[in-house]
Structure formats: structure tokens, C-alpha cells
Amino acid sequence: MALTASPQDQARLLDLQGLDTRVRQIEHRATALPEHAEITALAGQGVALRSRLSAATGAWEDNQTEIRRLESDVEVVEARAKRDRDRLQTSTSVKDVQALEAELVSLAKRRSDLEDIELELMEAAEGLRAELDAAQVEHASLQGRIGLAEQSRDAALAELRAEQEQVEGERERLAASLPEELVALYEKQRARYGYGASLLRARVSSAAGVALTESDLAGIRTAAPDAVLLCPESQAILVRTDESGL
Known part of the structure; x- marks a missing residue:
């Protein structure tokens, strides 16, 4: 069964990703x-x-x-x-x-x-x-x-x-405040690809830094709002908002 989560919880993954990015930055500053x-x-x-x-x-x-x-x-x-x-x-x-x-x-x-x-x-x-x-x-x-x-x-x-x-x-x-299965997927993708969540803004995946193709966007448009999707470029959880340009 496909994983689902509320758009609000999916959007909060971006905050989680931001905190993980801050941790990496702190670790880099410590070594540099x-x-x-x-x-x-x-x-x-x-x-x-x-x-x-x-x-x-x-x-x-x-x-x-x-x-x-x-x-x-x-x-x-x-x-x-x-x-x-x-x-x-x-x-x-x-x-x-x-x-x-x-x-x-x-x-x-x-x-x-x-x-x-x-x-x-x-x-x-x-x-x-x-x-x-x-x-x-x-x-x-x-x-x-x-x-x-x-x-x-x-x-x-x-x-x-x-x-x-x-x-x-x-x-x-x-x-701890997010659904366990959603966090587990986030952790899995982050461990594999470096990013667990990616914001889709103006058809550009923030994690990949590239615009998605029309064929990719077509599938994203038809997906339910609570469907948990993976970015075809970065493999991070793709977070859709009103700014996604769909």
C-alpha cells in the first residue's frame, strides 16, 4: 500500500531537512x-x-x-x-x-x-x-x-x-511529532541520497536543483494531495505546495 501523509506533515519534513542541513553545516564548521x-x-x-x-x-x-x-x-x-x-x-x-x-x-x-x-x-x-x-x-x-x-x-x-x-x-x-512511517522513509532516503525531503517550487526540485520534466510533472499532478511522492531526480520525498507550479 502506497504511503500517505497529510500535506501539512509532508511540508514539515522540510523543517526536518533544514535541521539536518544545519547539523551538517555545524559539523563542517567544526572540522574547518x-x-x-x-x-x-x-x-x-x-x-x-x-x-x-x-x-x-x-x-x-x-x-x-x-x-x-x-x-x-x-x-x-x-x-x-x-x-x-x-x-x-x-x-x-x-x-x-x-x-x-x-x-x-x-x-x-x-x-x-x-x-x-x-x-x-x-x-x-x-x-x-x-x-x-x-x-x-x-x-x-x-x-x-x-x-x-x-x-x-x-x-x-x-x-x-x-x-x-x-x-x-x-x-x-x-x-517525534510526525508519522513514524513518514519519518522512516525520510531517514531511508536521506541516508541513501543525502536528502530526505525536497521542495518543489516553480517546477524545480530544491534537492536536485533542476526543473522536472513534463512527463514527471504530469504524474505528480494526478497524485492525491496526501500521496507521498519521491522526486524523480533526487529521490527525496517531494513536498508540494501552492508554489510548486503544478
């Missing part, structure tokens, strides 16, 4: 928020900045490790030199004295060489520390910008969710 693109762009900057920060941290730590190693080597040389000087004070062997004096000369040169290298590393440390500090400041600034963008995004999403909940509530109440 400018904050999404901003966060993605900032995250991309973060990848490069983290790489730079990691490199700067590694260079600084390597520099400091090398300085500590040299300081340790200098301490070893100094201890060795002190031991040789102490032995030199008590040695009575000319051969031992000559050997100790030669070793002290060698140790003095070794210490001088180590201190020169240490000085170079300490001078380099200033630039490495400055680069590390700059990278840390930029990273902190970027994290702050990301945080602000995320807060803005979350606030916008919260507003959209509230709006969507309101629209979905209106939709639920409207759907």
Missing part, C-alpha cells in the same frame, strides 16, 4: 575551524624546532663533557707533576733527577696544551649556550602559541557542540 590549520602549522614548526633544540642541547652537553674531561686530565697532570717535584726534592741520583726534570718539562707542556684546548672549548661554550638558550626560548614561545590556539579551538568546538545539541534536540522533537 582556522585553529585546526594553525595548530597543524605550529606543530610543523615544532618538529624543526625540536630538532634544533636537540642538536643545541647535544652540542652544549658534549662541550661541557669535554671540558670536564680536560679538567680531569689537568688534575692528573698536576698530581703527577707534584709527585715528581716531591721526588726531586729527595732524590740523590743524578740520573733520577735528570729523568724527573725531563718529565716535569713534558708535563708542563702537556698541561699547557690541555689548558689551551680547554680555553677554546670554554670560548665555544658561550656561543653554544647562547644557541641553546635561544632555542629554548623559541620552543617555550611556540608551546605557548600552541596552547592558546588549542584553547581557542576547544572554546569554538564547545560552542558548536552546544549549538548542535540544541539543533538535534529540536530535530528529535520534530521527528
Whole structure:
């Protein structure tokens, strides 16, 4: 048996379709928020900045490790030199004295060489520390910008969710007030074709955006006002009104 519904109930399907369209628009706005693109762009900057920060941290730590190693080597040389000087004070062997004096000369040169290298590393440390500090400041600034963008995004999403909940509530109440079989057909067609109801105005189907053919219109003209018809173009329920141009 063909489905029937009052013209008034069929016309209210347009309101239902309007609410569904609003829900889709809200969902699209939620996915198209400018904050999404901003966060993605900032995250991309973060990848490069983290790489730079990691490199700067590694260079600084390597520099400091090398300085500590040299300081340790200098301490070893100094201890060795002190031991040789102490032995030199008590040695009575000319051969031992000559050997100790030669070793002290060698140790003095070794210490001088180590201190020169240490000085170079300490001078380099200033630039490495400055680069590390700059990278840390930029990273902190970027994290702050990301945080602000995320807060803005979350606030916008919260507003959209509230709006969507309101629209979905209106939709639920409207759907509950319409005949169950009519709503079921509407849902079926909307799920399949994207639109559940289409207004026929001046012989144009709003869902399809095209004028119906004369042969299609002829069949529509002869249908009873409460007959539920499907648009031959969009397959949505075709809502007829005084503006349909029949």
C-alpha cells in the first residue's frame, strides 16, 4: 500500500531537512575551524624546532663533557707533576733527577696544551649556550602559541557542540511529532541520497536543483494531495505546495 501523509506533515519534513542541513553545516564548521590549520602549522614548526633544540642541547652537553674531561686530565697532570717535584726534592741520583726534570718539562707542556684546548672549548661554550638558550626560548614561545590556539579551538568546538545539541534536540522533537512511517522513509532516503525531503517550487526540485520534466510533472499532478511522492531526480520525498507550479 502506497504511503500517505497529510500535506501539512509532508511540508514539515522540510523543517526536518533544514535541521539536518544545519547539523551538517555545524559539523563542517567544526572540522574547518582556522585553529585546526594553525595548530597543524605550529606543530610543523615544532618538529624543526625540536630538532634544533636537540642538536643545541647535544652540542652544549658534549662541550661541557669535554671540558670536564680536560679538567680531569689537568688534575692528573698536576698530581703527577707534584709527585715528581716531591721526588726531586729527595732524590740523590743524578740520573733520577735528570729523568724527573725531563718529565716535569713534558708535563708542563702537556698541561699547557690541555689548558689551551680547554680555553677554546670554554670560548665555544658561550656561543653554544647562547644557541641553546635561544632555542629554548623559541620552543617555550611556540608551546605557548600552541596552547592558546588549542584553547581557542576547544572554546569554538564547545560552542558548536552546544549549538548542535540544541539543533538535534529540536530535530528529535520534530521527528517525534510526525508519522513514524513518514519519518522512516525520510531517514531511508536521506541516508541513501543525502536528502530526505525536497521542495518543489516553480517546477524545480530544491534537492536536485533542476526543473522536472513534463512527463514527471504530469504524474505528480494526478497524485492525491496526501500521496507521498519521491522526486524523480533526487529521490527525496517531494513536498508540494501552492508554489510548486503544478
